Amino acid sequence: MKELRFAVKNTIPIFFTYLFIGIAFGILMTDAGYGVLLTTASSLFIYAGSMQLVMVPMMTSGASLLSLAVMAFFINARHIFYGIGFIEKFRKMGWKYPYMIWTLTDETYSILCSVKYDEGIDEAKASFLIAMLNHLYWIFGSFIGACAGQFLNVDMRGIEFSATAFFLVVVVNQWREYRTRLPFLTAAVSALGFYLLLGKEHFLIPTLVSCLAALVFLRKPVEKREGMTDE
Amino acid sequence: MNNTMYPVAAIGVITVVTLALRGFPFLLFGNRPLPKTVRYLGKALPPAIMTVLVIYCLRDTSFSQAPYGIPELAACALVVILQVIRKNMYLSIIAGTVCYMVLIRVM
Numbered sequence: 457m458k459e460l461r462f463a464v465k466n467t468i469p470i471f472f473t474y475l476f477i478g479i480a481f482g483i484l485m486t487d488a489g490y491g492v493l494l495t496t497a498s499s500l501f502i503y504a505g506s507m508q509l510v511m512v513p514m515m516t517s518g519a520s521l522l523s524l525a526v527m528a529f530f531i532n533a534r535h536i537f538y539g540i541g542f543i544e545k546f547r548k549m550g551w552k553y554p555y556m557i558w559t560l561t562d563e564t565y566s567i568l569c570s571v572k573y574d575e576g577i578d579e580a581k582a583s584f585l586i587a588m589l590n591h592l593y594w595i596f597g598s599f600i601g602a603c604a605g606q607f608l609n610v611d612m613r614g615i616e617f618s619a620t621a622f623f624l625v626v627v628v629n630q631w632r633e634y635r636t637r638l639p640f641l642t643a644a645v646s647a648l649g650f651y652l653l654l655g656k657e658h659f660l661i662p663t664l665v666s667c668l669a670a671l672v673f674l675r676k677p678v679e680k681r682e683g684m685t686d687e
Numbered sequence: 688m689n690n691t692m693y694p695v696a697a698i699g700v701i702t703v704v705t706l707a708l709r710g711f712p713f714l715l716f717g718n719r720p721l722p723k724t725v726r727y728l729g730k731a732l733p734p735a736i737m738t739v740l741v742i743y744c745l746r747d748t749s750f751s752q753a754p755y756g757i758p759e760l761a762a763c764a765l766v767v768i769l770q771v772i773r774k775n776m777y778l779s780i781i782a783g784t785v786c787y788m789v790l791i792r793v794m
Contacts, residue, residue, distance in 0.1 A: 469780045494694050501702040511701060515693070521700045528704040534743075535705070537736055539712035541729030543721060546713065557710045562740060569733040614788035617759075620744040621766045621783040623737055628770040630734040639731050643738035656746040660739070667735040672724060678731050 459578055463585035466571055469622045470563045471593050474505075476615040478597020481508050483605035485598070488516045495602040499595045503559060507531045533661050537668065538565045545583075552584045559587040563619065570626045636681035642670045758790035 478499065485495040490512075498508055507528050514524060538560050539546075546556045560568075564587050571586070573579050601608075631640065646666045650659035671678065678684075716725065745763075748756040766783035770776070 469776060490694060494698065498698050498701075501698060502705055504701075504705050507701060507705065511697065515697050518693070519697075521696055524697050525700050525704050528701045529708070532705050532708050534736075535708045536711045537732065539709065540725060540732055543713055543716055543725070543729070547718065557713055558706055560709045566737060566740070569737070614758075614791050615784065617762060617787040618780055618784040620741060621762070621780040621787075622776075623741045623744060624763060624766045624783075625770050625776050625779050627734065627737045627741055628767055630737060634734055636731075639733075639735040640738050643735040644742070647739050647742040651742070651746070659746075660743055663739050664736070667739065668728065668732065671728060671731045671735060675724070675727055675731075679727065682730065684727065684730065 458574075458576070459581045459585055462574060462577055462582050463589050466567055467586055467589045467593070469618065469625075470567065470590050472615070473563065473618045473622070474590060474593035475597040475600075476612050477505055477619075478594050478599075479601035479605065479608065480612075481505070481512075482598040482601020482603070483608075484509065484512045484601075486602050486605055488512050490515070492599065492602040496595060496599050499598040500591075503561060503591060503594060504528075504532050504535075505561070505594070530661070534562075534664055535560065537664050541569060545579075549580050549584065552580070556584065556587055559591050561590065563622070564590050566623055566626045570629055634682065636678045638674050638678050638681075639667075639671060642667050642674070646670065754790070754794035758787050758794060761790060762787035 481499070482495050485498070486492075498511070502508055502511075510527060510531060511524065514527065519527075539557065542556070542560070546553050549556060567586055567590075568583055571583075573582060627640070634640075643663070647659065647663045650663045650666070653659070654662065721729075741763075745759055748759045750756045762783045765786050766779045769779040769782055773779070
Protein backbone atom coordinates (compact mmCIF):
# COMPACT_ATOMS: atom_id res chain seq x y z
CA MET A 457 0.00 0.00 0.00
CA LYS A 458 2.18 2.87 -1.19
CA GLU A 459 -0.70 5.37 -0.71
CA LEU A 460 -0.97 4.45 2.97
CA ARG A 461 2.77 4.83 3.48
CA PHE A 462 2.61 8.20 1.69
CA ALA A 463 -0.33 9.32 3.85
CA VAL A 464 1.39 8.29 7.09
CA LYS A 465 4.55 10.15 6.08
CA ASN A 466 2.60 13.33 5.36
CA THR A 467 0.44 13.24 8.49
CA ILE A 468 3.18 12.51 11.08
CA PRO A 469 3.46 16.18 12.14
CA ILE A 470 -0.30 16.27 12.75
CA PHE A 471 -0.21 12.94 14.61
CA PHE A 472 1.53 14.58 17.58
CA THR A 473 -0.64 17.71 17.53
CA TYR A 474 -3.90 15.74 17.37
CA LEU A 475 -2.79 13.11 19.84
CA PHE A 476 -1.87 15.57 22.58
CA ILE A 477 -4.67 18.08 22.02
CA GLY A 478 -7.07 15.11 21.77
CA ILE A 479 -5.80 13.87 25.13
CA ALA A 480 -6.31 17.34 26.61
CA PHE A 481 -9.89 17.33 25.30
CA GLY A 482 -10.50 13.83 26.71
CA ILE A 483 -9.28 14.91 30.14
CA LEU A 484 -11.43 18.05 30.03
CA MET A 485 -14.52 16.00 29.14
CA THR A 486 -14.06 13.38 31.87
CA ASP A 487 -13.27 16.06 34.46
CA ALA A 488 -16.58 17.69 33.50
CA GLY A 489 -18.35 14.37 34.08
CA TYR A 490 -18.89 13.23 30.49
CA GLY A 491 -17.92 9.65 29.76
CA VAL A 492 -15.68 7.95 27.24
CA LEU A 493 -18.58 7.38 24.86
CA LEU A 494 -19.61 11.05 24.60
CA THR A 495 -15.98 12.12 24.34
CA THR A 496 -15.22 9.73 21.50
CA ALA A 497 -18.53 10.55 19.78
CA SER A 498 -17.75 14.30 19.81
CA SER A 499 -14.37 13.69 18.22
CA LEU A 500 -15.84 11.33 15.66
CA PHE A 501 -18.79 13.56 14.68
CA ILE A 502 -17.86 17.18 15.41
CA TYR A 503 -14.13 16.86 14.64
CA ALA A 504 -13.26 20.52 15.24
CA GLY A 505 -10.67 21.01 17.97
CA SER A 506 -11.22 24.53 19.24
CA MET A 507 -15.01 24.19 19.18
CA GLN A 508 -14.84 20.94 21.16
CA LEU A 509 -12.66 22.59 23.80
CA VAL A 510 -15.07 25.55 24.06
CA MET A 511 -18.08 23.24 24.13
CA VAL A 512 -17.13 21.59 27.45
CA PRO A 513 -17.52 24.59 29.79
CA MET A 514 -20.59 25.67 27.81
CA MET A 515 -22.23 22.27 28.33
CA THR A 516 -21.42 22.14 32.05
CA SER A 517 -23.04 25.54 32.49
CA GLY A 518 -26.09 24.26 30.58
CA ALA A 519 -25.84 26.63 27.60
CA SER A 520 -28.84 26.53 25.26
CA LEU A 521 -28.62 24.60 22.00
CA LEU A 522 -29.03 27.88 20.13
CA SER A 523 -26.04 29.46 21.85
CA LEU A 524 -23.96 26.33 21.12
CA ALA A 525 -24.99 26.59 17.46
CA VAL A 526 -24.08 30.29 17.30
CA MET A 527 -20.72 29.61 18.97
CA ALA A 528 -20.01 26.75 16.54
CA PHE A 529 -20.86 29.05 13.65
CA PHE A 530 -18.44 31.77 14.73
CA ILE A 531 -15.59 29.48 15.73
CA ASN A 532 -15.80 27.37 12.57
CA ALA A 533 -16.90 29.97 10.02
CA ARG A 534 -13.36 30.01 8.60
CA HIS A 535 -14.04 26.53 7.21
CA ILE A 536 -16.37 28.09 4.60
CA PHE A 537 -13.23 29.19 2.76
CA TYR A 538 -11.43 25.84 2.77
CA GLY A 539 -13.58 24.02 0.25
CA ILE A 540 -13.08 26.59 -2.53
CA GLY A 541 -9.93 24.97 -3.91
CA PHE A 542 -11.17 21.41 -3.61
CA ILE A 543 -14.60 21.47 -5.26
CA GLU A 544 -13.53 19.83 -8.52
CA LYS A 545 -11.12 17.43 -6.85
CA PHE A 546 -13.53 16.13 -4.20
CA ARG A 547 -16.42 15.85 -6.65
CA LYS A 548 -14.59 13.13 -8.53
CA MET A 549 -14.10 11.04 -5.40
CA GLY A 550 -17.44 9.19 -5.39
CA TRP A 551 -18.50 7.87 -2.00
CA LYS A 552 -15.50 9.56 -0.38
CA TYR A 553 -16.82 13.01 -1.39
CA PRO A 554 -18.97 13.70 1.73
CA TYR A 555 -16.28 12.28 4.01
CA MET A 556 -13.65 14.64 2.55
CA ILE A 557 -15.92 17.62 3.27
CA TRP A 558 -16.78 16.41 6.76
CA THR A 559 -13.10 15.99 7.74
CA LEU A 560 -11.77 19.24 6.24
CA THR A 561 -10.12 20.65 9.38
CA ASP A 562 -7.40 23.33 9.49
CA GLU A 563 -4.71 20.67 9.61
CA THR A 564 -6.14 18.42 6.88
CA TYR A 565 -6.70 21.50 4.71
CA SER A 566 -3.11 22.61 5.12
CA ILE A 567 -1.76 19.18 4.20
CA LEU A 568 -4.06 18.83 1.18
CA CYS A 569 -3.26 22.27 -0.18
CA SER A 570 0.51 21.80 0.11
CA VAL A 571 1.24 18.10 -0.42
CA LYS A 572 3.24 17.02 -3.48
CA TYR A 573 2.05 13.64 -4.70
CA ASP A 574 4.88 11.31 -5.68
CA GLU A 575 4.97 9.70 -9.09
CA GLY A 576 2.54 6.79 -9.38
CA ILE A 577 0.49 7.71 -6.30
CA ASP A 578 -3.30 7.57 -6.66
CA GLU A 579 -4.13 11.14 -5.59
CA ALA A 580 -7.74 10.47 -4.62
CA LYS A 581 -6.80 7.46 -2.53
CA ALA A 582 -3.88 9.27 -0.88
CA SER A 583 -5.93 12.36 0.04
CA PHE A 584 -8.69 10.16 1.45
CA LEU A 585 -6.15 8.32 3.62
CA ILE A 586 -4.61 11.62 4.77
CA ALA A 587 -8.07 12.85 5.83
CA MET A 588 -8.90 9.56 7.54
CA LEU A 589 -5.60 9.17 9.39
CA ASN A 590 -5.91 12.67 10.85
CA HIS A 591 -9.47 11.89 11.93
CA LEU A 592 -8.30 8.65 13.60
CA TYR A 593 -5.42 10.40 15.42
CA TRP A 594 -7.92 12.89 16.84
CA ILE A 595 -10.42 10.21 17.92
CA PHE A 596 -7.61 8.09 19.36
CA GLY A 597 -6.16 11.02 21.34
CA SER A 598 -9.51 11.93 22.91
CA PHE A 599 -10.20 8.26 23.69
CA ILE A 600 -6.84 7.93 25.48
CA GLY A 601 -7.44 11.20 27.33
CA ALA A 602 -10.88 10.07 28.46
CA CYS A 603 -9.75 6.59 29.53
CA ALA A 604 -6.34 7.25 31.02
CA GLY A 605 -6.17 11.02 31.50
CA GLN A 606 -5.78 10.73 35.26
CA PHE A 607 -2.70 8.50 34.84
CA LEU A 608 -0.99 10.78 32.35
CA ASN A 609 0.83 13.23 34.52
CA VAL A 610 3.11 14.64 31.86
CA ASP A 611 3.20 18.41 31.46
CA MET A 612 2.66 18.88 27.72
CA ARG A 613 1.97 22.62 27.90
CA GLY A 614 3.01 24.28 24.63
CA ILE A 615 2.54 21.19 22.43
CA GLU A 616 -0.14 23.14 20.56
CA PHE A 617 2.69 25.13 18.99
CA SER A 618 3.33 22.10 16.75
CA ALA A 619 0.23 23.07 14.75
CA THR A 620 1.47 26.66 14.40
CA ALA A 621 4.90 25.36 13.34
CA PHE A 622 3.28 23.12 10.75
CA PHE A 623 1.22 25.99 9.29
CA LEU A 624 4.35 28.14 9.19
CA VAL A 625 6.25 25.42 7.32
CA VAL A 626 3.43 25.31 4.76
CA VAL A 627 3.66 29.10 4.32
CA VAL A 628 7.45 28.91 3.82
CA ASN A 629 6.98 26.21 1.19
CA GLN A 630 4.24 28.19 -0.55
CA TRP A 631 6.42 31.30 -0.48
CA ARG A 632 9.06 29.37 -2.42
CA GLU A 633 6.56 27.89 -4.79
CA TYR A 634 4.45 30.94 -5.73
CA ARG A 635 5.95 33.71 -7.77
CA THR A 636 3.37 36.26 -6.66
CA ARG A 637 3.67 37.74 -3.18
CA LEU A 638 0.21 39.33 -3.26
CA PRO A 639 -1.74 36.56 -1.38
CA PHE A 640 0.80 36.61 1.48
CA LEU A 641 0.90 40.39 1.69
CA THR A 642 -2.87 40.76 1.45
CA ALA A 643 -3.27 38.24 4.26
CA ALA A 644 -0.61 39.76 6.53
CA VAL A 645 -1.83 43.33 6.06
CA SER A 646 -5.52 42.53 6.58
CA ALA A 647 -4.89 40.17 9.51
CA LEU A 648 -2.76 42.73 11.35
CA GLY A 649 -5.11 45.56 10.44
CA PHE A 650 -8.23 43.80 11.68
CA TYR A 651 -6.36 42.46 14.72
CA LEU A 652 -5.52 46.02 15.78
CA LEU A 653 -8.98 47.28 14.87
CA LEU A 654 -11.22 44.54 16.27
CA GLY A 655 -9.05 42.62 18.73
CA LYS A 656 -7.96 39.01 18.88
CA GLU A 657 -11.42 37.49 19.30
CA HIS A 658 -13.06 39.05 16.25
CA PHE A 659 -10.44 39.64 13.56
CA LEU A 660 -10.47 36.26 11.83
CA ILE A 661 -13.63 36.31 9.72
CA PRO A 662 -13.34 39.95 8.51
CA THR A 663 -9.73 39.15 7.58
CA LEU A 664 -10.71 36.12 5.49
CA VAL A 665 -13.55 38.01 3.80
CA SER A 666 -11.28 40.94 2.92
CA CYS A 667 -8.57 38.57 1.60
CA LEU A 668 -11.11 36.97 -0.68
CA ALA A 669 -12.37 40.35 -1.91
CA ALA A 670 -8.84 41.72 -2.35
CA LEU A 671 -7.67 38.67 -4.28
CA VAL A 672 -10.68 38.86 -6.62
CA PHE A 673 -9.73 42.50 -7.18
CA LEU A 674 -6.05 41.58 -7.74
CA ARG A 675 -6.84 38.74 -10.13
CA LYS A 676 -5.08 40.22 -13.18
CA PRO A 677 -1.66 40.81 -11.55
CA VAL A 678 -1.75 37.49 -9.64
CA GLU A 679 -2.63 35.49 -12.75
CA LYS A 680 -0.01 37.31 -14.77
CA ARG A 681 2.69 36.59 -12.22
CA GLU A 682 1.66 32.94 -11.86
CA GLY A 683 1.36 32.47 -15.61
CA MET A 684 -2.17 31.14 -15.25
CA THR A 685 -3.64 30.74 -18.71
CA ASP A 686 -7.20 31.69 -19.51
CA GLU A 687 -8.67 28.31 -20.51
CA MET B 688 -33.80 19.43 28.97
CA ASN B 689 -33.35 15.85 30.07
CA ASN B 690 -29.88 15.24 31.50
CA THR B 691 -28.80 12.37 29.27
CA MET B 692 -30.26 13.85 26.11
CA TYR B 693 -28.69 17.30 26.51
CA PRO B 694 -25.04 16.40 25.69
CA VAL B 695 -26.20 14.21 22.79
CA ALA B 696 -28.30 17.07 21.40
CA ALA B 697 -25.43 19.52 21.95
CA ILE B 698 -22.99 17.32 20.03
CA GLY B 699 -25.60 16.87 17.29
CA VAL B 700 -26.19 20.60 16.88
CA ILE B 701 -22.48 21.43 16.75
CA THR B 702 -21.88 18.61 14.25
CA VAL B 703 -24.59 19.92 11.93
CA VAL B 704 -23.34 23.54 12.06
CA THR B 705 -19.70 22.50 11.48
CA LEU B 706 -20.62 20.20 8.60
CA ALA B 707 -22.81 22.88 7.00
CA LEU B 708 -19.89 25.36 7.11
CA ARG B 709 -17.42 22.90 5.62
CA GLY B 710 -19.94 21.88 2.96
CA PHE B 711 -21.05 25.39 2.01
CA PRO B 712 -18.86 25.97 -1.08
CA PHE B 713 -19.66 22.45 -2.32
CA LEU B 714 -23.40 23.01 -1.92
CA LEU B 715 -23.14 26.43 -3.53
CA PHE B 716 -21.58 25.15 -6.75
CA GLY B 717 -23.21 21.72 -6.82
CA ASN B 718 -22.25 19.86 -9.94
CA ARG B 719 -22.11 22.87 -12.21
CA PRO B 720 -18.85 23.85 -13.91
CA LEU B 721 -16.92 26.27 -11.70
CA PRO B 722 -16.88 29.98 -12.54
CA LYS B 723 -13.40 31.11 -13.58
CA THR B 724 -13.10 33.40 -10.56
CA VAL B 725 -13.68 30.48 -8.20
CA ARG B 726 -11.11 28.38 -9.99
CA TYR B 727 -8.65 31.25 -9.74
CA LEU B 728 -9.42 31.62 -6.02
CA GLY B 729 -8.69 27.91 -5.54
CA LYS B 730 -5.12 28.75 -6.50
CA ALA B 731 -4.75 32.25 -5.01
CA LEU B 732 -6.50 31.72 -1.68
CA PRO B 733 -4.43 28.93 -0.04
CA PRO B 734 -1.30 31.02 0.69
CA ALA B 735 -3.52 33.79 2.07
CA ILE B 736 -5.49 31.38 4.28
CA MET B 737 -2.32 29.73 5.60
CA THR B 738 -0.75 33.12 6.40
CA VAL B 739 -3.91 34.15 8.25
CA LEU B 740 -3.94 30.81 10.14
CA VAL B 741 -0.39 31.36 11.40
CA ILE B 742 -1.33 34.82 12.70
CA TYR B 743 -4.56 33.40 14.16
CA CYS B 744 -2.58 30.74 16.06
CA LEU B 745 -0.40 33.46 17.57
CA ARG B 746 -3.33 35.69 18.60
CA ASP B 747 -2.93 35.01 22.34
CA THR B 748 0.68 36.23 22.36
CA SER B 749 1.11 39.13 24.75
CA PHE B 750 3.75 41.68 23.80
CA SER B 751 3.02 44.02 26.67
CA GLN B 752 3.90 41.71 29.57
CA ALA B 753 6.64 39.17 30.31
CA PRO B 754 7.86 37.20 28.40
CA TYR B 755 6.83 39.77 25.72
CA GLY B 756 6.11 37.21 23.02
CA ILE B 757 9.73 36.11 22.92
CA PRO B 758 8.94 32.34 23.03
CA GLU B 759 6.55 32.68 20.08
CA LEU B 760 8.84 34.92 18.03
CA ALA B 761 11.97 32.84 18.71
CA ALA B 762 10.24 29.55 17.94
CA CYS B 763 8.69 30.94 14.73
CA ALA B 764 12.05 32.35 13.63
CA LEU B 765 13.66 28.96 14.25
CA VAL B 766 10.98 27.18 12.21
CA VAL B 767 11.40 29.58 9.28
CA ILE B 768 15.21 29.49 9.33
CA LEU B 769 15.36 25.69 9.54
CA GLN B 770 12.75 25.26 6.83
CA VAL B 771 14.61 27.68 4.53
CA ILE B 772 18.06 26.12 4.95
CA ARG B 773 17.33 22.44 5.70
CA LYS B 774 13.94 22.03 3.97
CA ASN B 775 13.04 19.23 6.37
CA MET B 776 9.51 19.73 7.68
CA TYR B 777 9.89 17.23 10.55
CA LEU B 778 13.06 18.88 11.80
CA SER B 779 11.52 22.38 11.58
CA ILE B 780 8.37 21.40 13.47
CA ILE B 781 10.08 19.37 16.19
CA ALA B 782 12.83 21.93 16.81
CA GLY B 783 10.34 24.82 16.83
CA THR B 784 7.94 23.08 19.22
CA VAL B 785 10.70 21.96 21.61
CA CYS B 786 12.12 25.48 21.56
CA TYR B 787 8.69 26.93 22.38
CA MET B 788 7.96 24.40 25.14
CA VAL B 789 11.34 25.06 26.79
CA LEU B 790 11.08 28.86 26.52
CA ILE B 791 7.59 29.11 28.08
CA ARG B 792 8.91 27.13 31.06
CA VAL B 793 12.15 29.03 31.65
CA MET B 794 11.07 32.58 30.83
